[in-house]
Amino acid sequence: MSDCHDCAGCVVAEAPASLRNGARSHVVAIIGPPNSGKSTLFNRLTGLRQKVANFPGVTVEQRVGKAKMQHHHADVTLVDLPGVYSLNPRSEDEQVTRDVLAGAMPGVPKPDALLLILDCTNLGRHLVLAAPILSLKLPTLVILNMADDLKSRGGHVDTAELATELGSPVALISASKGQGIEKVFQFMQGTSAGTTSLTPPRVELPVLQDIPRCRQWAHDVGSGAAYRAPAPPVWTRRLDSVFLHPVAGPLIFLMVVAGVFQTIFTGAKPLMDGLQNLILQLGHGIQHVLPPSIFRSLLVDGILSGVGAVIVFLPQILLLFLFIGILEDSGYLARAALIADRTMAKFGLQGKSFIPLISAYACAVPAIMATRTIENKRDRLATILIAPFMTCSARLPVYTLIIAAFISDRPLLGHFFGMQAGALLGLYVLGFVAAILTARLLKSSILKSERVPFVLEMPPYRWPTLRSLSLRLIDRSKVFLRRAGTVILLVIVVLWVLENLPVKNGQPPQIADSFAGMIGHAVEPVIKPLGFNWKIGIGLISSIAAREVIVGTLGTIYGKEGTEDSLGLRKALQSDLTPGGAIALLVFFAFAMQCMSTIAVVRRETGGWKWPAIQFAYMTLLAYVCALITNQVVRSGIFS
């Protein structure tokens, strides 16, 4: 990191863009292999000043942030690139990395400098990536991460010698502990001020296509820098002898899964109830303060209930991501994926699909966001496409209402397990079966893997840091609130308008005469074979906002209290729906993708409308056909 502006032979780095064009900031890209601590470094350098999006048109996540530079003048934009082992464009990740580095990615400026982060406990293998990166001839800081591990396990590397060999500055750091981070800031300070020069490497770079030669080159460079690999991680071996024990391993795995499941389900319940109450109180408060008007109705029944429908899921989502964060950062997630792999392989999926699918029992939205841990794009897509079949908690109010109204609670297996519980369990099983059959169908048709092998790196166990966990929670809740929130809010407001217009004599219309009622009547011929009337039609349309919204809507339509334990609503449904129609409605809800936020998140995660459109069409068709069959079978009286 010399300040040799004038020295002969030095290729002075391109003048910083900020000098040429005041609007453009200095762009630094972070690149490194998976498990090198890339994201930890990115979080260290940016803190909360980051945003997450997708690279245009692909499923690869793009994280961009502003570096927290000590020197006020410097304006440095950091781009976190996907983890790659090479720049051979075989996967989407590698293609994206190549395109960004070449300045060929639309919307992403060509980086002015690079941070190459490598795990120095495994320098031999990680240095392989240095060859293609250094051949780009951009100012590059080679960051050797996990310095604390290297030291504690008796490894060594001569950074000065390595810097001379590679012709690039080298910084030995620990991103998780924050050691040596100042060297990274100094480097960015230098490149943004244009004072960093490029020195040609002392060693010759290898032919990039030849992996064995690249590996040999990396070994030679390492030896030149007196690299001594650290001893194997003792604690990781010890912990693996427990967590991957033939008997204890699966037991611990089941306990972890049960713990996660229990917490997102029952642990979040008081928080969710509390939030719901708060919103209700707020609504009452507004009703006291404001005089009755269309505006008040829009505010309370439209906007407030819309916001409420969204943030009520926030506790579940936060808890879920807290768990996933701990599992992933500690290294246990890889072990869990290993244990689950054999079972998941039977359905054409893989071990890493397991945790997202379990999460989908709470809510499909965080589950789909959690599929980012699956590197294999096809497996990830298959998991995204089947996740909404899992019985999410928004289906429960609908199930509870219909089951209580139409299924008599005769004992089925003793007194503890009646017909109603059996029906609920049956609906859970139905969703699960639909998910695995769909997975098999996908993997044998449109997502037929080109035999990409299951490869899972086992990172050493580490303590998760509070910093990384909280950053992840903030990031995920922002994504959820922004994506799901805006969509649900929009749909709820539109529904409110449909239910309250056209205005007659200054009064909102009866629901049957409203636009919503007209739509209900219009769709009636389509849903009649399923045993649904126009009122259910309105309910189905309103449930696109979120499934449980149908309960409130039916309450409004029948003029009864719109909750799942409302006796009045049950009685009204009993007299208005046939048993066939009621059971068909349950089946319809088990399969249909009645959830705008899921659609929005799938669009975001798959980078386009193609997959959510296919998924919505498939699930709706399946729901329609199965509900139709159910209604016809029940009506024909086979079971009575």
Place this chain on the structure above:
Amino acid sequence: MLQMSVNSGSGAPPSGAVARTLAQLPEGEAGVLDRLDLPEDIARRLMELGFLPGHIIVPARSAPGGEPRVYRVDGSEVALRRETASRLILKPAKDVL
């Protein structure tokens, strides 16, 4: 070393000797990789993870049921399913010594 010994498709070993695969190597025993009997792009992906001809591989613990199994290779631990491990051909034991 220039030849990467990547066979695509044909599963037959070149010599008459019955070659041992990584899937047959017992837990804790070291083997030296000879070649990857896999399509080139998959072989390259595994080579990037350290499964290079000439490298020593030691099978470690497996998931219940015997697969996938964790392999220690080139300073890290990587799990493979049996179907993949059985396409990684080891050098005959006498060549190693």
